[in-house]
Amino acid sequence: MKLIVTLTALAASAAFAQAGPTFEVASVKRAAGGTGPGDIPRNMDANPGHFAMYNVPLRYVLEWAYNLKDYEISGPDWIKSEERYDIVAKAASPVPADKLRLMVQALIVERFRMKSHMETRETSCYVLMPGKGPAKLKEAPADGTPSLSGGPTGATFHNQPVSRFTFMLTRRLDRPVLDQTNLKGVYDFTIDLSGLGFGGNPPPAESTGPSIFTAVQNDLGLKLEARKQPVDILVIDSVEKVPVEN
16 A cells, blocks of 8 residues: 655755755756766765766666665656766855755756655565674774675675665665664675575576575574565656756
8 A cells, every 4th residue: 555655854855945055057968878877876076065977867866866775766767777867066165965965856856857756655675684693794994995896705795884785685686675784884794695696586507505595694694584664765756858958
């Protein structure tokens, strides 16, 4: 059953979009094409009050602006990959990241003529949660450089939050993976993923690796369970492919 909800944060965002600061300059245009944008939506400009994404689908911009995962956005298929955009914007003065996100939201609404609302939907998912004993993750220094590598012993996450692991699992399993471990820091850990397929498909026939459920328990001391959970979804009611440009 779908339930339309009114969120205080959403109302605040709408009010900010109408009355809050906007970018001093902003360029929004369809990309000329090129290599793929990677697997994580990023603001490519680290300067406070600046925003830049190049050759990205609209879904990536929405994920960053609204601080959502891809499964928390429902809209037309073309926002996933069919169309790509270059979006570059600069505020008149430095602003914190939370306000910058609201400014990007307002820019999307203005340039793409987007209309949307929030719904809570009961969603089939996997939930990553604590196991019976302590988690087998080593705390890492917060100022370290994050990395992800693969080898004979499995995938090694260095200086990564648990959410980076659930993001990978969401990409490779048949449904979203939610982090309910309450592990808030960054960690070093290694897990055998040889028994895990891609996109919900089984691993290669020659694979003898453990199931992801077994690997999570043995290597991380955590538990992965299938459940139905209420998930807040940003529903795109209408949006234009061709943005209002500069």
